Amino acid sequence: MNIVVCIKQVPDSAQIRVHPVTNTIMRQGVPTIINPFDLFSIEEALRLKDQFGAKITVLTMGPKMAEQALRKTLTFGADEAILLTDRAFAGSDTLATSLTLATAITKINETKPIDIVFCGKQTIDGDTAQVGPGIAVRLGIQQLTYISKIVSIDLDAREIIVHRCVESGTQVLKTKLPCLITLFEGTNVIRFGTMTNAFRAARYKLIEWSATDSGISDVSQCGLRGSPTVVKKVFAPSARTDKTIFISGETPEIISQTLIDTLFSSYPSLQKDLFDISSQGVSK
Amino acid sequence: MTEKFDAIVVGAGPAGSAAAYVMAKAGLSVLQLERGEYPGSKNVQGAILYSDALERIIPEFRDEAPLERNIIEQRVWMLTDKSHVGFDFRSEEFNNDKPDRYSIIRAQFDRWFCNKVKQAGAMVICETLVKALIENEHGRVIGVTTDRDDGDVFADIVILADGVNSNLARVSGYRNELENKNTALVVKEMHFLRSDIIQNRFNINEKEGVAIEVVGTLTRGKIGMGFIYTNLEFISIGIGCMVGDFQKGGLTPYGLLDELKEHPSVKPLLISSEMKEYSAHLIPEGGYNAIPKIYGDGWMVVGDSAGLVNSIHREGSNMAMTSGQFAAETVIALKKEFKSFSEHNLARYKIALDNSYVIKDLKKYKRMPNFLHKNRHFFTLYPELISEAIATILRVDGIDKKSKGKQIIRSFRKGRGLFGLIADSIKFVRAIR
Numbered sequence: 001m002n003i004v005v006c007i008k009q010v011p012d013s014a015q016i017r018v019h020p021v022t023n024t025i026m027r028q029g030v031p032t033i034i035n036p037f038d039l040f041s042i043e044e045a046l047r048l049k050d051q052f053g054a055k056i057t058v059l060t061m062g063p064k065m066a067e068q069a070l071r072k073t074l075t076f077g078a079d080e081a082i083l084l085t086d087r088a089f090a091g092s093d094t095l096a097t098s099l100t101l102a103t104a105i106t107k108i109n110e111t112k113p114i115d116i117v118f119c120g121k122q123t124i125d126g127d128t129a130q131v132g133p134g135i136a137v138r139l140g141i142q143q144l145t146y147i148s149k150i151v152s153i154d155l156d157a158r159e160i161i162v163h164r165c166v167e168s169g170t171q172v173l174k175t176k177l178p179c180l181i182t183l184f185e186g187t188n189v190i191r192f193g194t195m196t197n198a199f200r201a202a203r204y205k206l207i208e209w210s211a212t213d214s215g216i217s218d219v220s221q222c223g224l225r226g227s228p229t230v231v232k233k234v235f236a237p238s239a240r241t242d243k244t245i246f247i248s249g250e251t252p253e254i255i256s257q258t259l260i261d262t263l264f265s266s267y268p269s270l271q272k273d274l275f276d277i278s279s280q281g282v283s284k
Numbered sequence: 285m286t287e288k289f290d291a292i293v294v295g296a297g298p299a300g301s302a303a304a305y306v307m308a309k310a311g312l313s314v315l316q317l318e319r320g321e322y323p324g325s326k327n328v329q330g331a332i333l334y335s336d337a338l339e340r341i342i343p344e345f346r347d348e349a350p351l352e353r354n355i356i357e358q359r360v361w362m363l364t365d366k367s368h369v370g371f372d373f374r375s376e377e378f379n380n381d382k383p384d385r386y387s388i389i390r391a392q393f394d395r396w397f398c399n400k401v402k403q404a405g406a407m408v409i410c411e412t413l414v415k416a417l418i419e420n421e422h423g424r425v426i427g428v429t430t431d432r433d434d435g436d437v438f439a440d441i442v443i444l445a446d447g448v449n450s451n452l453a454r455v456s457g458y459r460n461e462l463e464n465k466n467t468a469l470v471v472k473e474m475h476f477l478r479s480d481i482i483q484n485r486f487n488i489n490e491k492e493g494v495a496i497e498v499v500g501t502l503t504r505g506k507i508g509m510g511f512i513y514t515n516l517e518f519i520s521i522g523i524g525c526m527v528g529d530f531q532k533g534g535l536t537p538y539g540l541l542d543e544l545k546e547h548p549s550v551k552p553l554l555i556s557s558e559m560k561e562y563s564a565h566l567i568p569e570g571g572y573n574a575i576p577k578i579y580g581d582g583w584m585v586v587g588d589s590a591g592l593v594n595s596i597h598r599e600g601s602n603m604a605m606t607s608g609q610f611a612a613e614t615v616i617a618l619k620k621e622f623k624s625f626s627e628h629n630l631a632r633y634k635i636a637l638d639n640s641y642v643i644k645d646l647k648k649y650k651r652m653p654n655f656l657h658k659n660r661h662f663f664t665l666y667p668e669l670i671s672e673a674i675a676t677i678l679r680v681d682g683i684d685k686k687s688k689g690k691q692i693i694r695s696f697r698k699g700r701g702l703f704g705l706i707a708d709s710i711k712f713v714r715a716i717r
């Protein structure tokens with residue numbers, strides 16, 4: 001199999017601080033990590049490699065610093081790592097990012113046809129969940145998002161069956177390869193790479209592609225120029241002032257009555273809304 | 285596939301990075317292994333960096349390293365519950381173009397240092413715990429076992445720079461357990477403030493810093509020291525005591541720190557700051573007499589794992605780097621001479637240390653740990669007596685100064701007794717001589 005995994009290096013949001021005075025995000029000194037959602041994709045790709053044998057190429061668009069993230073995926077067991085890095089990419093929104101990645105994937109596909117592209121479900125710094133689907137659309141392949149399980153892959157029939165998480169339950173989907181998959185969190189746990197892979201990662205000579213190398217013909221579609229999204233303002237929401245109300249009582253009846261009274265007194269309109277709903281129910 | 289290097293260095297603190305850097309610069313093949321996610325992620329220091337030791341290894345460090353404030357003023361405070369008696373030393377001499385000490389952030393500094401190691405040509409692998417040393421049938425160390433699958437790696441020499449706990453040396457039977465009377469547990473917090481506020485509070489200019497060392501009654505007679513250091517955008521404050529003293533009960537590390545922060549001399553320094561980070565770490569404070577065996581067939585120990593800390597002057601990172609450098613230079617010299625890394629040949633490392641400030645200073649204070657253990661009143665009685673004496677002299681209350689003098693002498697004699705006072709001075713002078 002030929003697998004491409006797209007990842008992003010992100011600031012560790014657990015350690016991001018908002019400047020106490022200016023209220024802006026302080027990125028300086030914040031450690032960077034592989035976007036946690038991407039780790040599920042990397043591990044799933046590695047499992048397919050264990051099962052079917054595969055070449056895994058990890059792809060990221062980012063500054064030079066993103067090399068750390070790529071190298072780490074090699075420690076886990078990925079085979080190749082490509083860094084798409086160019087001044088022209090700076091300031092990309094999800095539209096421009098998916099264009100850049102899709103173009104590079106197309107180029108990889110020319111050397112050897114790709115079976116599956118994995119992306120993270122979303123990033124923890126942008127949270128849009130748009131890049132994966134964006135790539136799939138640009139490549140004209142099926143997108144399987146929120147996948148909780150790869151049930152089977154039939155390489156001869158070029159078919160894949162997966163479980164997809166939806167709010168009401170699980171969908172069982174079958175589609176043709178090649179396809180793009182994003183994984184639901186918790187699907188697997190990233191492995192701890194072997195010493196051999198750690199050595200390979202440390203010695204690996206990273207592949208770097210500029211916009212031209214990636215096959216992009218019109219750089220005005222990348223980076224800031226190719227990004228219609230505008231960040232108008234960043235702010236820290238003011239702290240919530242609502243206090244937790246503890247509800248206690250001697251018997252379950254008293255507790256539930258107190259709960260209802262407290263709810264209705266806190267949200268006076270609630271009583272009316274509930275009444276409307278229940279009277280509709282009766283009339284039906 | 286088995287990998288073999290000239291040298292393996294365990295740990296990417298100042299000791300390990302100094303050793304790896306010097307060896308890699310000399311063209312040796314070096315593997316540095318660090319268990320943390322990145323170098324510095326697990327490390328704690330005050331942190332004051334002394335320039336000299338680093339300058340001898342990387343002369344141009346001032347242009348590159350993440351340094352915070354140039355320390356131009358040192359204060360020593362003796363605290364009683366309500367007062368402090370202080371000694372300040374501030375000098376423009378510290379403000380030359382090659383300042384001799386800086387505040388740093390270890391997480392950033394260690395990362396920078398280890399990057400230099402990589403640039404010098406060593407291979408650095410993080411998130412890899414060294415579990416044990418591999419010995420051959422003659423008991424010579426020939427490599428390490430890591431926690432990764434197929435994790436054995438081999439080398440002609442293994443340098444242990446694994447910090448105060450020095451698990452590896454213990455597991456291998458090269459040293460004993462740390463003694464709780466020789467090991468301090470220190471807690472530290474970082475309190476963020478705007479840099480101009482820090483400068484105002486400490487009466488310093490941009491990029492200048494102050495270091496305050498604190499002793500006194502708040503450790504309730506237990507051997508302990510606190511510190512307050514200025515970083516660019518935060519104040520580091522910490523305090524610790526011997527692990528053995530904590531074990532006896534009555535004191536907790538965080539309780540001590542809370543008390544220090546509430547002390548009337550300290551509280552105004554921290555007002556309106558935001559505590560964003562805290563940490564705890566051990567310091568080997570046994571001094572000269574607690575230094576374990578530091579070399580053997582195929583191995584050397586450097587830095588905290590060799591117990592090289594001068595706790596009276598709070599010097600540790602410099603001794604770590606110097607010992608790392610000496611260990612590396614020993615390896616380089618033996619390689620050049622085509623000599624083996626036998627215990628006999630590695631004795632050069634110890635000789636280099638013995639002839640340097642590291643062992644000379646530790647020797648000078650070798651009686652200090654014992655002295656402090658036996659003379660707990662240095663932490664309780666003297667701060668009270670001295671503070672009281674100064675208050676008596678300064679008080680304007682109609683009593684003539686000569687009588688005040690007598691009153692002070694009386695209070696000292698009452699508190700400690702004449703013989704006690706004389707004995708203390710003699711013992712103290714002996715301990716530091």
Ligand SMILES: Cc1cc2nc3c(=O)[nH]c(=O)nc-3n(C[C@H](O)[C@H](O)[C@H](O)COP(=O)(O)OP(=O)(O)OC[C@H]3O[C@@H](n4cnc5c(N)ncnc54)[C@H](O)[C@@H]3O)c2cc1C
Binds near residue numbers: 415
């Ligand atoms: C609160 C506090 C304040 C201090 N203030 C000062 C100060 O102001 N100035 C000063 O000079 N000194 C100070 N010191 C002392 C100084 O921090 C130490 O002396 C110094 O860090 C020792 O360096 P090291 O490289 O020997 O050990 P460390 O810095 O502890 O580094 C050891 C490294 O080894 C790694 N490691 C450990 N075991 C393994 C393993 N099995 N496998 C792989 N990796 C491993 C660790 O993760 C760590 O990165 C202070 C110490 C403390 C705790």
